[in-house]
Amino acid sequence: MTEGPDDTAFEDCQFLTGSPQRFAVLAQLREGPARPTDLCDSVDATRTTIQRILAGFSERQWVVKRDGEYQLTVTGQRVFDQYGALVDEIERARAAGPLAANLGSIAGDLPADLLDPACLTTSSEQNPLAAVNRFTDWLHEVDGDVRAISPIVTSVFNDVAAELLETGTHIEFIIDHSVLERSASDFSEALERSVEHENIDTYVHESPLDIGLALDRSRVCLAAYDDRNNIRALAESDAEAVYQWTETVFDRYKARSQPLAAVLSVQESNR
Template sequence: MVPDDSVHEDCQFLTGSPQRFAVLARLYDSPARPTDVCDSVDATRTTVQRILAGFSERRWVVKRDGEYCLTVTGRRVHDRYRDLLTELERARAVGPLAAHLGPIEEDVPAALLDPDSLTVSSEQSPLASVRRFTEWLRDVDGDVQAISPIVTSVFNEVAADLLESEIRIEFIIDHGVLERSATDFPTALERSLEHEYITTYVHEAPLDIGLALDASRVCLAAYDDRNNVRAIAESDEPAVYEWAESVFDHYLERSDPLEAAVSTS
């Protein structure tokens, strides 16, 4: 069903300025006279009167004994618009993660799309996500399963420290990471082949996400087209952990042992 023009006009009226929703929110708390609304909203009396007239025309408010009161419809409009603002705020916060999730985006648990679970890189702090991901890895509890579409000296150093602590690692990379490791990080590649506590696999296609699991926690990393970490999300919820295990298993099924990949490269 496509709304008619009058509905779009009503929507445009409400969204035309922040003051309009502010007036609606003020009346949501209690009925008020225009002067009372002016005291609560950053708007002139003329602007408030114009807004109240627009609300009255749409039957979102009625005037009783000099006070403006929200109608049932006005309250519903307020509630739905507040929910929309909340969702837009959430979308803005989660955008750097959501834009780079590739084929798993439709299945990502809601807990990983909670702004409170995120660390996001920005122009002011371009390495925020990498630093937090590194901290997460250094603080692992138990063995680790991980997927990575990149290789860096920092991650190699963390992996070496984990292996020194006798933490077992199952690691999935792609052929691009394998080629760069052979060229730039031969010692780390040799360690992946020979160390008893790490088992590495090479995925059949390029990877587009990063994922790490320890005994109880999940860390999901999203990378941009240049393989920069744009955002990470963390969770220790059991449902998220089950999801992450299934994602890891899905990629593992489509990967070959590193030894086999090296022998054919």
């Protein structure tokens, strides 16, 4: 069983996080020594509140008073830096929540770059199609050949694939058996194109897919789906380490898949 902080450390954490003004005072002192009156001018707090905060910091030896000014100690600077890093990570976690909560089996080794809020597009009640629209735009911006994985089939994605094939783009595409069944019943023309077109190689994964993924010559796009197969979030990157990780993921899924023509042949022989 993992032990948490001792009572004193926990109380110190509670003190620091008890109000935004406390971290704001630390931030001001990180810039340089200051008097309580100076802190009142820069922090939204009364003089009494500032004095109480400084007393709490002094008790913990995060600050010292010299010549009427308060300044951070070495430990106070470290507390500020570590707390700032924690706040940054919590902000990243909030932004990446819709992605992280819907990634399934690949979440464990996900590159940290894909959790950067700047890389993310998330759907919301106000804009439920934000992620799928961005995914569609990403596909329209493809440069070079494409490798992709999808747990769903839609007319929008089929139309984009048809456009790419017409431009000579080569596509490697991994689907699962549910996508194959839906394609056979609702998108027979697209399924036929997947079998016959010389620029597309389609594979059927042995088990249901739980992610969407695409990569072209230099970019990566990772889509996370909810239980109803709606895209909840999208992460994009052109970082080399992310690209290499995505190639490894794609190859792993491909190794567990069979060519579409072979799967259809088995289905036909079983009828």
